[in-house]
Amino acid sequence: MLKDNGQVFRLEDYRESDYLIPEVTLTFQLGPAETLVTAVLKVERRQGVAVTAPLTLDGDGLVLAGLAVNGAKADATTFEASPDRLILRKTPHAARFELTIETRLSPTKNKALMGLYVSNGVFCTQCEAEGFRRITYFLDRPDVLSVYTVRIEADRKEAPLLLSNGNPVEKGALDAERHFAVWHDPHPKPSYLFALVAGDLGAVTDSFTTASGRAVDLAIYVEHGKEERAAYAMDSLKRSMRWDEERFGREYDLDVFNIVAVSDFNMGAMENKGLNVFNDKYVLADADTATDLDFANIEAIIAHEYFHNWTGNRITCRDWFQLCLKEGLTVFRDHEFSADQRSRAVKRIAEVRALRAHQFPEDQGPLAHPVRPRRFREINNFYTATVYEKGSEVVRMIRTVLGQDAFRAGMDLYFERHDGQAVTIEDFIKAFEDASGRDLAQFSLWYHQAGTPNVAIATRHDAREGTLTVEIEQSVPPTPSESRKRLMHIPLAFGLVGPDGQDMAYESAEGATVEDGVIHLRKRHHTVRFSGLKARPVLSINRGFSAPVTMAASSVAKERLFLARHDRDPYSRWQALNTLFTEALISATRRKRGGRQLAFPDELVGLAVELAGDGALEAAFRALALTLPAEADIAREIGENIDPDAIYAARMALLSTIAEAGRGDFAGLHASLHDNAPFAPDAAGAGRRALRNALIEYMALAAGDPGPAREQFDTADNMTERAAALTVLAHHFPKHGDSREALARLEAQYRDNPLVLDKWFQIQAMIPSSDTVELMRELMGHAHFSLTNPNRVRALIGTFAMANQTAFHSADGSGYRLVADTVMALEKHNPQVSARLATAFRSWRSLESGRREHARLVLADMAQRKNLSRDLADIVERTLA
Known part of the structure; x- marks a missing residue:
């Protein structure tokens, strides 16, 4: 059985700290093997708190080197120090005093x-x-x-660059070697926003x-020789700063x-x-080493962290x-920024696909929690898709419910207040509410209640009435x-x-609140009656994914085919097609498990080919139309007794049928999309490449050999098309x-180049084969x-x-053992990353x-291990519960 690995924190137990620390002065005497940190804290006892109240500061594996109160060395009888806590049992009578703490790292x-x-x-x-x-040691709380x-x-030689938060005040030499x-x-900030960087970097x-x-001076620091690959990040930063001024009225400070x-x-x-620290994966990019997805992620994450300056800092x-409150709101803001920079329709579809792939399974499994959790054992385990992506969707719904003008007024009031x-x-x-x-x-239940x-x-049309x-x-x-x-x-845009593909006007709507094209569902059951509709319309519901819900509609395949061809809402058009694909794949999966032959509706297959060649549509949208639901998406929809091999076989059969x-x-379309112009990571160029990459998989499957993919790999002048071709080679012709030569x-x-090597590892980790577990060990x-x-x-x-x-869920369990062994090895030095890997087991009961x-x-074996970190124990315990 898992042991109790720490305190459970509950929202209802929140209370203010007895003390505040309005000012902090830190001195770092940096050394790789040993660093001396001197913290001078201006401490203030809250009004009404007794003089006898102890001051308890948080620590984590610290070595106390010195402690002074108001400049005098602390009496050993007045405090208690351990690696994880410093308790000042007796504090000065004055409401304000100074505490000096020295630690060695x-x-x-x-x-x-x-x-x-x-x-x-x-x-x-x-x-x-x-x-x-x-x-x-500190009051380490937000x-x-x-x-x-x-x-x-x-x-000076080891670290010519010395950076921290805020504005530079002074610099100089200490002696011939140190500076x-x-x-x-x-700006007052919580301790989690403190940052320091020191080293030898290019700028x-x-x-x-x-x-x-x-005037604001901007700098991006990277390893020497990589400066040119930070140009796009700098451009993204400047666009983010201007956008936040224009869309939210927020100026840098x-x-x-x-x-x-x-x-x-x-x-x-x-x-x-003022000092954002980035994983270099989200800063460094050029055409030769980064994909269009990398460029889009850099743009979004640069914006996200900058937008935190107001929503978080x-x-x-x-x-x-x-x-x-900071993450969901800021994800909403970076989504809006990316939508304005690129294709709003395509961006929205990508957001929904990500939400369904990551957050829906979270909501449906043992790790489900509200957007605002009510309890946690380890906060690192709540940096989840629910907090980020579903949190963003909740903010988006506030805008849908209130309308753009009232939403902006509410945001302005929030910033001001x-x-x-x-x-x-x-x-x-x-x-x-006040605005x-x-x-x-x-509506606030979206923050407080878990689950999708x-x-x-169901619809019914009366032509006579x-x-x-x-x-x-x-x-x-x-x-x-x-x-x-x-x-x-639940706000449902509709x-x-x-019959002509245009939205029909109606005379009235009775039975629910219907405002500006949105049905507001507040009760368990609503009957909405629209009048003035002599011809039968097809209901297009939850347009733009106005609410993060699952839908069970009584519409037939014919109506979905109609919407996939004609709906003016791009998201709903894609959703209709995706639903048709999903239903066909679920049916094929069941036939495969029953040993029957796999076949797919001609109308659906023909529609996919038709949409691919529709030049009136954005190329990026057409690429999405050719992208089948992922195996995990199909598994989520099936819900129980899942056989990953049957799902894989069904998906491959549909891919081959469309091919x-x-x-x-497809070959002619692929050739027509080639662009001789220099690579540009803009929406139009990325869309063309996305469609070419979708087509190359179908072309290789139709040919039955790797020739088309090998040709694209050999001739590609950018990593986007090169990596896509290599993926087709490795996954379909391993x-x-x-394939081996290209790898x-x-x-x-x-x-x-570590970031390209990550792609090389990633492509092979995705090979859907029973041999992949052994390849992983290699x-x-x-x-x-x-x-x-x-x-x-x-x-x-x-x-x-x-x-x-397919490979992780290998029938013999070898994929599970491989990941579990890695989780346990990693847990010894990085519990946070270890625990996040362990969430891969969240859907095991299905x-x-x-x-x-x-x-x-x-999972039971991991649970029995001794001295599990709090991070991992928390995930394993909740997954097994």
């Missing part, structure tokens, strides 16, 4: 990558969520806001003039804005005030239960700790599509000489594989566990009995 030994560590010779910090306590002054001392720099951040510099005319890219990082990036979370504060979801909702005059109490609502819909009756019913399935659910406010049907069209060539050409022995680099672990092990449904038992045994 070993940055090179810190492989958890939390606190202060060294990455490729560069000193770096990561403090969210609770990493600051690995640097010094609602303690402090003004920081930081002095950094280091060897210093002082930084001051005038890309620029400037930005704000709307009020202030410091004299400098710095970004540092490091190769060892547990996350994508971190929004530390200037206004932060009162406690970690409010994490979605709470600037400089640590706040809650209730504060956020109240701003919108709009609307009651959002029922299901909406069942000219009415369309729509029956709508909502339900929310039970989730862990929540068996009974309350009724939600249209009534007439054969499009044999006469034992062919062309060897990419490895040889880019062996000194790749883990590769000279360039390392368990200490999170990017490499995610590229190989993470891809295998999260995305390779598998067929043989695989289910293999997975259960592996």
Whole structure:
């Protein structure tokens, strides 16, 4: 049985700290083997707190080197120090006093990558969520806001660059070998936003003039020789800054804005005030080494971290239960930015696909939790798709419910009312209620209740009366700790599509609140009756994915085919086609398990070929139309007794059927999309390449040999098309000489480029073969594989566990054992990444009995291990519950 691995924190137990720390002065005497940190804390006892109240500061593996109170060495009888806590049992009678704490750190030994560590010779910090306590003893909680002054001392040759939060104040020489720099951040911030970087790095510099005319110096720091690959990141930053001024009225507030890219990082990036630290995967890009997806991710994540300056930094979370208040809100903002920069329709479809792939399974499994959790044991385990992606969808629904103008008024009021504060979801909702005059109490359940609502819909048309009756019913399935659910406010955008493909106007709508093309579902059951409709319309519902729900509609395939051809809402058009694909694949999966022949509707196959060649549609949309639901998507829809091999066979059969049907069209279309112009990572160019890459898979399958993919691999002048061709070679012809030669060539050409090698590992981790488990063991022995680099672990092990449904779910359980062994090996030095890998087992109960038992045994074995980290124990315990 799992032992209790730590305190369970509950939202209802929140209370303010007895003390505040309004000012912090930090001095770092940096050394790789030993660093001395001196923290001078200006401490303030809250009004009404007794003088006898002890001051308890958080620590994590710290070594106390010295302690002074108001400049005098602390009496050993007045305090208690351990690696994880410092308790000052007796504090001065004055309400304000000064505490000086010295700690000794070993940055090179810190492989958890939390606190202060060294990455490729560069000193770096990561403090969210609770990493600051690995640097010094502190009230390490989001609602303690402090003004920081930081002095950094280091060897000039080892670290010519010395950075921290805020604005530069002073710099100079200490002696012939060492120098210093002082930084001051005038904006009070929680400790999780503290940052320090020191090392020898190259720089890309620029400037930005704000709307009020202030000049801001911009810099992106990268490893020497990689400066040119940071140009797109700089361009994305400047566009983000201008967009936030125009769309949300938010102007930057410091004299400098710095970004540092490091190769060892547990996350994508971190929004530390004025000094963002990034995983270099989301900074470095050029046509030769990065794909269009990489460029789009860089644009989005640069924007995301910059937007945090207001939604997360200037206004932060009162406690970690409010994490979605910064993350969900900021994801919404970066989604809007990307939609404005690229294709809004295509971006929306991509967002929904990601939500369904990652968040829906979370909501349907043992790790389900509300957008605002009510309890946690380890906060690192709640940086989830529910908090981020579903949190974003909730903000989007607020805009749908209120309308754009009232939404903007609510955001403006939120910024005005709470600037400089640590706040809650209730504060956020109240701003919108006050700005709009609307009651959002029922709507707020989206923050407080776990689970994905299901909406069942049936329609009935009466030609004589000219009415369309729509029956709508909502339900929310039970989730862990929540068996009974309350009724939600679900905004469903809709249209009534007439026989000519145009939206039909209706005279009236009775039975529910219908405003601006949105049905507001508030009760369990609504009957909505539209009048003035002599011709029968086809209901297009949940347009733009206006609510993150599952749909059970009574519409027939003929109606979905009609919407896939004619719906004016691009998302709904794609959704109709995707639903048809999903239903066909589920049916084929069941026939495969029953030993019957697989066949697919001619109309569906023909529609896919038709849409691929429709030049009136965006190329990126056509690529999405040719992209079948992933195996995990099909498994999620089947829901129970899942056989991954049958799903794979069904999907391959449909791919092959479409390939054969499009044999006469796809090659010519592929050739016509070739662009001789220089590579540009814009929406139009990315769309053309996306469609070419979708077509090349079908062309290779139709040919029955790797020739088309090998030709694209050989002639591609960009990584987008090169990696896509290699994927087709490796996945469909893994034992062919062309595939092996292409893999060897990419490895040889880019062996000194870690980000391209990650792609090389990732492509192989996705090979859908029974031999892949053995290949994984070989790749883990590769000279360039390392368990200490999170990017490499995610590229190989993470891809295998999260995305390779056939190999991870090998019938003999070998895939589960491989991942479990890696999780346990990784847990010894990086519990955070280890725990995230373990979430791959979250859907084990939905598998067929043989695989289910293999997975259960592996999880039970992990649960029996001694001294599991709190991170991993929490995931394993909840997954087994």
